[in-house]
Amino acid sequence: MPLFIDFRTHVSYNDSRHTCWKEELFMNKRGLETRKQIKKCACSLFAEKGFKQVTMKDICEVAKLSRGGLYCHYESTRQIFQEIVDDMTSEQDNEIDLRIEQNHSAVAILDGILNKYEDEMLDSQSSLSIAIYEYFSIRDIANQKNALYEQYLISANTWKKLIQYGIDRQEFNEVDISAVFDIIVFSYQGVRMYSKLMPVDKETPSRIIKEVRKILVKTED
Numbered sequence: 064m065p066l067f068i069d070f071r072t073h074v075s076y077n078d079s080r081h082t083c084w085k086e087e088l089f090m091n092k093r094g095l096e097t098r099k100q101i102k103k104c105a106c107s108l109f110a111e112k113g114f115k116q117v118t119m120k121d122i123c124e125v126a127k128l129s130r131g132g133l134y135c136h137y138e139s140t141r142q143i144f145q146e147i148v149d150d151m152t153s154e155q156d157n158e159i160d161l162r163i164e165q166n167h168s169a170v171a172i173l174d175g176i177l178n179k180y181e182d183e184m185l186d187s188q189s190s191l192s193i194a195i196y197e198y199f200s201i202r203d204i205a206n207q208k209n210a211l212y213e214q215y216l217i218s219a220n221t222w223k224k225l226i227q228y229g230i231d232r233q234e235f236n237e238v239d240i241s242a243v244f245d246i247i248v249f250s251y252q253g254v255r256m257y258s259k260l261m262p263v264d265k266e267t268p269s270r271i272i273k274e275v276r277k278i279l280v281k282t283e284d
Contacts, residue, residue, distance in 0.1 A: 097132075098136050101128070101133065101137065101143065102143060105117070105122050105125075105126075105144070106147055106189075106191070107125070108121055109191055110191055113193045114144055114197040114198040119134075119137075119139070141198070144198055147191075148214060149214075152214050152217055156217060159176070159222075159225050160221070160224075163225065163228050168234065169228050169232050169234040170229070170234050172225060173225065177272045177275060178272075180251050180268070181268045181271075181272045184251060184255060184271075185265060187255070190258060191255075192255040192256040193256070193259050218244075218248065219244050219248075222248075223240050226243060226279065227240065229279065233281065234280065234281060235279045235280060238278060238279065243275070247275055250275075254267060254268060254271070
């Protein structure tokens with residue numbers, strides 16, 4: 064079981080455990096769909112308020128679930144947020160791996176990802192950057208094995224695989240792969256963070272994407 068339980072909701076969680084046992088929602092398709100909907104609603108709240116200001120009560124209201132219904136699936140906002148972060152990372156990694164296995168063009172894979180990044184950088188309202196900072200700066204989380212750094216390493220390995228794939232196919236230039244990944248990830252996260260705090264020129268994401276593509280993609284002689 065997850066280790067984290069919000070203190071203010073601990074009593075409600077204990078009161079609802081018998082409901083979970085009866086319904087066994089974790090074991091069926093309906094339960095999985097409910098969890099997906101909970102995470103979708105919670106993600107919107109985290110983007111709007113940050114991590115620390117969102118309560119389980121808030122999520123209940125937005126997801127239109129009773130407290131018992133929510134606690135059948137999740138024990139705390141921490142558990143929900145960590146699963147959202149894990150899902151975001153694994154979704155991109157799985158997509159890249161699958162397209163490489165299917166022998167897609169490296170440039171086509173890159174363009175798909177960069178277009179998505181550009182859209183997300185422009186959409187400051189859906190950014191989780193502030194929430195991610197708040198979550199991973201919580202003392203007891205920060206003192207554990209650094210989960211954010213683990214996510215960074217996983218993403219780095221996937222990007223390195225894609226860039227090497229493009230180099231091997233002679234679609235990409237010979238580059239310092241680690242350096243290019245850092246340019247991509249920190250530019251992306253930087254724009255998403257700053258866009259929550261101040262106005263960001265709408266052309267900024269486009270300029271970043273164009274430069275990344277210029278670094279990587281070979282031009283015709």
